[in-house]
Amino acid sequence: MSMSDSKKFLLVFITCFVLEFGGLACAYAASERLVLTGSSTVAPLVGEMARRFETMNPGVRIDVQTGGTSRGINDTRNGTADIGMVSRALKPDENGLHAFTIALDGISIILHANNRVTALSKQQIIDIYTGKITNWRSVGGADARITVVNKAEGRSTLELFLHYLELKNSQIKPHAIIGDNPQGIKTVAGNPNAIGYVSIGAAEYEAERGVPIKLLPLDGVDATIANVRNGTFPLSRPLNLITSREPQELARRFIEFARSLQTHDLVEAQYFVPVEVN
Amino acid sequence: MHEVRNTHAWQILRDRGVQFLIYASVLLISAVFIWILVDLIRGGIAHLSWEFLIEPPRDTGRAGGIAPILVSTLLILLVAVLTAVPIAWTTAILLAEFVAVDNAFGKAVRFSLHVLAGVPSIVFGLFGNAFFSIYLGLGFSILSGGLTLACMLLPILTSTAEAGLRTVPNTYRTSASALGLTRTAALIHLILPAAAPVLAAGLLLGIGRALAETAALLFTSGYVERMPDSLLDSGRALALHIFDLSMNVPGGDTPAYASSLVLVSLLLCINILAMKFAHGLQRRKIMT
Numbered sequence: 001m002s003m004s005d006s007k008k009f010l011l012v013f014i015t016c017f018v019l020e021f022g023g024l025a026c027a028y029a030a031s032e033r034l035v036l037t038g039s040s041t042v043a044p045l046v047g048e049m050a051r052r053f054e055t056m057n058p059g060v061r062i063d064v065q066t067g068g069t070s071r072g073i074n075d076t077r078n079g080t081a082d083i084g085m086v087s088r089a090l091k092p093d094e095n096g097l098h099a100f101t102i103a104l105d106g107i108s109i110i111l112h113a114n115n116r117v118t119a120l121s122k123q124q125i126i127d128i129y130t131g132k133i134t135n136w137r138s139v140g141g142a143d144a145r146i147t148v149v150n151k152a153e154g155r156s157t158l159e160l161f162l163h164y165l166e167l168k169n170s171q172i173k174p175h176a177i178i179g180d181n182p183q184g185i186k187t188v189a190g191n192p193n194a195i196g197y198v199s200i201g202a203a204e205y206e207a208e209r210g211v212p213i214k215l216l217p218l219d220g221v222d223a224t225i226a227n228v229r230n231g232t233f234p235l236s237r238p239l240n241l242i243t244s245r246e247p248q249e250l251a252r253r254f255i256e257f258a259r260s261l262q263t264h265d266l267v268e269a270q271y272f273v274p275v276e277v278n
Numbered sequence: 279m280h281e282v283r284n285t286h287a288w289q290i291l292r293d294r295g296v297q298f299l300i301y302a303s304v305l306l307i308s309a310v311f312i313w314i315l316v317d318l319i320r321g322g323i324a325h326l327s328w329e330f331l332i333e334p335p336r337d338t339g340r341a342g343g344i345a346p347i348l349v350s351t352l353l354i355l356l357v358a359v360l361t362a363v364p365i366a367w368t369t370a371i372l373l374a375e376f377v378a379v380d381n382a383f384g385k386a387v388r389f390s391l392h393v394l395a396g397v398p399s400i401v402f403g404l405f406g407n408a409f410f411s412i413y414l415g416l417g418f419s420i421l422s423g424g425l426t427l428a429c430m431l432l433p434i435l436t437s438t439a440e441a442g443l444r445t446v447p448n449t450y451r452t453s454a455s456a457l458g459l460t461r462t463a464a465l466i467h468l469i470l471p472a473a474a475p476v477l478a479a480g481l482l483l484g485i486g487r488a489l490a491e492t493a494a495l496l497f498t499s500g501y502v503e504r505m506p507d508s509l510l511d512s513g514r515a516l517a518l519h520i521f522d523l524s525m526n527v528p529g530g531d532t533p534a535y536a537s538s539l540v541l542v543s544l545l546l547c548i549n550i551l552a553m554k555f556a557h558g559l560q561r562r563k564i565m566t
Contacts, residue, residue, distance in 0.1 A: 035417070035418065040522075040525075040526050041526070043501060043526070044338035044339075044522070044526055044527055045338075047338060047501075047502075047503065048337070048338055051504075054504075061504075061511075063418060063500065063502045063512045064501060064502060065418055065497075065500045065501045065502070065512065066496070066501045066522075066526075067496065067497060080412065179525065180525040180526050181526075181528070182524065182525055182526065182527070182528055182530070183525055185528075201528070202528040205528040205529060206528055206529075209529065269337060270338065271528060
């Protein structure tokens with residue numbers, strides 16, 4: 001290849017590249033767009049809501065990203081995301097953010113289905129998680145060591161669980177640390193002596209499909225979606241969309257849509273509890 | 279006499295033993311692959327269909343297919359390979375052909391590549407998010423995901439290509455210059471084709487790593503499962519989809535199996551094609 005040939009080739013290549021980028025940039029600017037980041041529990045639900053919203057509003061794009069509640073809060077604060085997804089109520093020190101509840105979720109203690117224990121008091125749960133009770137015999141079960149499954153730092157299920165038991169994470173003596181709900185269910189289903197806690201919706205779904213786990217009542221209230229809805233179940237949490245300022249235009253329209261009756265079937269399909277918005 | 283026969287029998291026995299151990303380890307390695315494949319096929323084949331490949335996902339992936347995810351994955355891969363290969367291979371040519379082995383500059387480049395090769399992928403993900411997505415303003419997009427992957431591929435592609443070029447015997451180079459070929463001509467017509475199978479093997483390693491990547495893409499190319507319109511759209515990679523289905527979606531196991539089966543088949547196809555191509559190139563350029 002002679003010198004001029006290779007130069008021509010390079011020129012054509014660069015031209016194509018620039019044209020392509022120009023075209024991309026135009027397409028990028030043409031549509032209305034929202035970016036959401038945050039909780040991996042909320043992301044699949046909001047993803048489905050976004051899809052329905054897009055079909056009802058052609059030209060609008062809702063990009064749902066994930067990464068965890070803390071990330072959602074950070075991204076919303078620094079403007080990377082228009083809306084954050086948070087799977088708990090906002091804390092008092094997280095001021096300046098606007099939260100909009102789109103669904104409720106309960107957290108249930110789960111055991112393996114073959115475990116003889118059918119109920120644990122709050123104190124017994126505290127003793128198991130802090131390592132004071134280490135054998136199922138002490139709480140009426142078989143003679144076997146308890147495997148304590150805890151959630152990873154930064155998970156909002158962990159925060160909610162600790163808040164309910166009035167414990168600090170450093171007091172917990174876990175044998176296994178897990179991330180997401182299905183992982184917790186798989187861990188307990190695979191170990192007859194494990195105890196863990198996961199989202200009620202996910203646990204109910206898997207238990208109905210024959211996964212060997214059972215949900216324990218808390219404070220005498222059965223862990224069911226119905227009890228989360230009527231507010232009697234003690235360990236439940238709101239799933240929120242958050243914004244850094246009063247939502248405007250597209251963000252406001254999407255949040256209103258996510259809280260409307262039009263999305264209740266989607267919330268139920270993800271095993272969460274829809275909220276009534278007046 | 280009796281003793282000699284005894285030693286002989288012992289030697290035969292020892293050889294048999296070593297032979298057995300070698301076969302056993304070969305079997306063990308194949309068994310791991312076959313076990314994974316059989317497990318994937320058992321879990322996913324029932325869910326796999328033509329519709330699964332051409333439909334978009336519905337109900338967070340529990341129903342529908344993986345078409346947009348396949349397209350995003352291939353686009354990310356394309357961006358990564360097209361960016362990384364020219365840079366990596368030119369670096370390798372420089373290191374192997376134009377710089378002496380004990381040259382300080384060459385050593386520095388090689389050292390930095392080795393360090394880069396050992397960096398965990400989530401670090402690349404955070405770097406990609408900070409640099410491509412936020413600093414360069416590409417946002418969550420296939421482009422920033424692909425460029426992040428390209429950074430990850432650089433060390434693999436460069437080291438394998440350099441090793442491949444170094445295995446080409448020096449007699450090729452001396453014969454070429456004796457025939458009056460310039461270094462560039464020798465490189466294009468002789469040395470690169472001779473090293474092609476190794477280059478292809480390196481490329482395959484890279485593609486395999488890129489296709490399997492989850493952590494680096496979570497914060498760069500993102501989580502959106504829509505069919506991408508352009509490279510600036512966010513697009514979910516197949517490995518990320520599998521991770522999400524098995525970790526975040528209750529009841530997502532079966533589609534996760536089916537998606538994994540697609541991923542593994544894709545890898546196998548790319549492997550076979552690239553090997554064929556590399557051997558063909560070598561034969562056409564050198565053997566005839």
